[in-house]
Amino acid sequence: MAVASLHCTFSPKISTSLKLPEVTQGVQLSCSWRSVNKVLRSRYDGDRLQRKKGKWSLIPSKSRGNSTVLCSLAASPAGEVVISSEKKVYDIVLKQAALVKKQLSSNVLLDVKPKLVAPRTQNLLKEAYDRCGEVCAEYAKTFYLGTLLMTPERRRAIWAIYVWCRRTDELVDGPNAFHITPSALDRWESRLENLFAARPYDLFDAALSDTISKFPVDIQPLKDMIEGMRMDLKKSRYRNFDELYLYCYYVAGTVGLMSVPVMGISPESKATTESVYNAALALGIANQLTNILRDVRDDARRGRIYLPQDELAQAGLSDQDVFNGKVTDKWRNFMKSQIKRARMFFSKAENAVTELNQASRWPVWASLLLYRQILDEIEANDYDNFTKRAYVSKAKKLMALPIAFGRSLVSPSSRKQPSLGKA
Numbered sequence: 034m035a036v037a038s039l040h041c042t043f044s045p046k047i048s049t050s051l052k053l054p055e056v057t058q059g060v061q062l063s064c065s066w067r068s069v070n071k072v073l074r075s076r077y078d079g080d081r082l083q084r085k086k087g088k089w090s091l092i093p094s095k096s097r098g099n100s101t102v103l104c105s106l107a108a109s110p111a112g113e114v115v116i117s118s119e120k121k122v123y124d125i126v127l128k129q130a131a132l133v134k135k136q137l138s139s140n141v142l143l144d145v146k147p148k149l150v151a152p153r154t155q156n157l158l159k160e161a162y163d164r165c166g167e168v169c170a171e172y173a174k175t176f177y178l179g180t181l182l183m184t185p186e187r188r189r190a191i192w193a194i195y196v197w198c199r200r201t202d203e204l205v206d207g208p209n210a211f212h213i214t215p216s217a218l219d220r221w222e223s224r225l226e227n228l229f230a231a232r233p234y235d236l237f238d239a240a241l242s243d244t245i246s247k248f249p250v251d252i253q254p255l256k257d258m259i260e261g262m263r264m265d266l267k268k269s270r271y272r273n274f275d276e277l278y279l280y281c282y283y284v285a286g287t288v289g290l291m292s293v294p295v296m297g298i299s300p301e302s303k304a305t306t307e308s309v310y311n312a313a314l315a316l317g318i319a320n321q322l323t324n325i326l327r328d329v330r331d332d333a334r335r336g337r338i339y340l341p342q343d344e345l346a347q348a349g350l351s352d353q354d355v356f357n358g359k360v361t362d363k364w365r366n367f368m369k370s371q372i373k374r375a376r377m378f379f380s381k382a383e384n385a386v387t388e389l390n391q392a393s394r395w396p397v398w399a400s401l402l403l404y405r406q407i408l409d410e411i412e413a414n415d416y417d418n419f420t421k422r423a424y425v426s427k428a429k430k431l432m433a434l435p436i437a438f439g440r441s442l443v444s445p446s447s448r449k450q451p452s453l454g455k456a
């Protein structure tokens with residue numbers, strides 16, 4: 034975690050040294066003082082934390098405004114104030130939103146089409162996209178069906194992004210994962226840079242290269258996904274949710290940031306671009322947290338435990354309990370709190386699906402409803418994710434599709450003013 038410029042020592046004078054100059058006006062501060070084992074949350078715009086008689090307390094500033102949320106700082110065991118993953122990722126989201134706004138307003142991309150492309154190149158591109166569609170249909174049938182409602186350009190672009198993500202994940206999870214080294218990921222990253230510079234290596238890359246020339250997709254989220262794969266190579270435990278959150282951003286939140294520039298925000302939407310990006314990030318995080326809860330057994334077999342270590346310990350559980358795979362009341366309680374957190378991220382995402390372009394809403398609603406149901410299935414299995422794999426039956430999947438379709442018809446203007454939780 035990056036250390037903020039503020040370094041605190043645990044002296045009685047902490048309240049005065051904690052003026053937190055780095056934090057922007059009007060954002061929420063959550064300080065976690067692990068060395069005193071206490072977590073305090075507050076909103077920051079001049080708030081201070083004070084330690085009196087060994088207890089931490091918050092001194093709110095008189096000038097506190099209403100526009101709040103989301104810069105969190107955490108204190109390392111040494112007592113340094115560090116920037117939390119949530120804050121780091123939020124900064125990336127803001128940058129991405131600003132970038133896409135700038136690109137769209139300068140009309141550099143979508144509006145200058147159609148471009149003159151030689152017929153041979155056009156044929157190759159068609160083939161490239163068709164193959165992306167085939168991969169997508171093979172690996173993610175329901176999602177593929179959902180994309181069929183999108184405009185042809187958007188659908189093909191999402192397929193190209195999907196294939197790139199799938200291939201990236203396969204590097205560390207696929208049949209050749211055993212041979213994958215950090216330098217292989219470096220090579221994958223230079224290949225990415227090349228395709229962003231219109232020098233694709235193969236047909237799939239060519240499809241993505243074409244996509245990024247048509248939609249304002251930035252390279253950062255794709256690079257960050259590769260970073261997530263690097264993390265998978267070197268890390269098999271997560272000390273706390275802060276560490277896990279960063280991993281989830283890398284491997285899944287990034288998907289939201291890559292997809293929104295293609296899906297587009299509805300012209301009727303009054304939501305800020307940042308809030309939509311933030312919701313897209315939340316959907317990725319929610320999906321990945323759900324993945325982790327569903328796959329506890331499979332991951333443990335590979336020696337991996339993605340569950341936050343400190344929360345396991347607080348629940349009276351250890352790695353060994355996860356490896357033993359016995360469903361106890363401690364495990365049930367632990368799972369309940371993890372499921373609750375994943376649902377919270379789904380709710381955050383839900384608020385903004387309506388803000389997307391009409392034709393993009395259905396696949397997003399469908400994927401949200403279907404993925405969230407995995408959590409219901411874990412509950413229905415009495416939290417036994419050791420001997421049972423939570424999955425959503427075909428019948429339930431089919432039932433979710435018309436519900437998703439119904440929801441996708443709600444347009445931004447026809448619903449109550451949303452509370453999008455800007456961060």
Ligand SMILES: CC(C)=CCC/C(C)=C/CC/C(C)=C/CC/C(C)=C/[C@@H]1[C@@H](COP(=O)(O)OP(=O)(O)O)[C@]1(C)CC/C=C(\C)CC/C=C(\C)CCC=C(C)C
Binds near residue numbers: 284293314
């Ligand atoms: C405003 C708003 C809510 C907009 C929606 C934004 C949006 C489309 C978000 C998409 C979120 C999403 C589907 C994230 C994927 C999360 C995920 C499951 C990531 C998986 C990572 C690795 O996990 P693991 O190895 O543990 O899992 P497996 O056992 O291997 O499954 C991934 C596998 C990374 C690779 C991700 C993909 C292959 C999915 C890529 C999907 C798209 C590009 C399309 C997204 C579009 C829709 C409509 C859902």
Ligand SMILES: [Mn+2]
Binds near residue numbers: 202203206
């Ligand atoms: Mn995987």
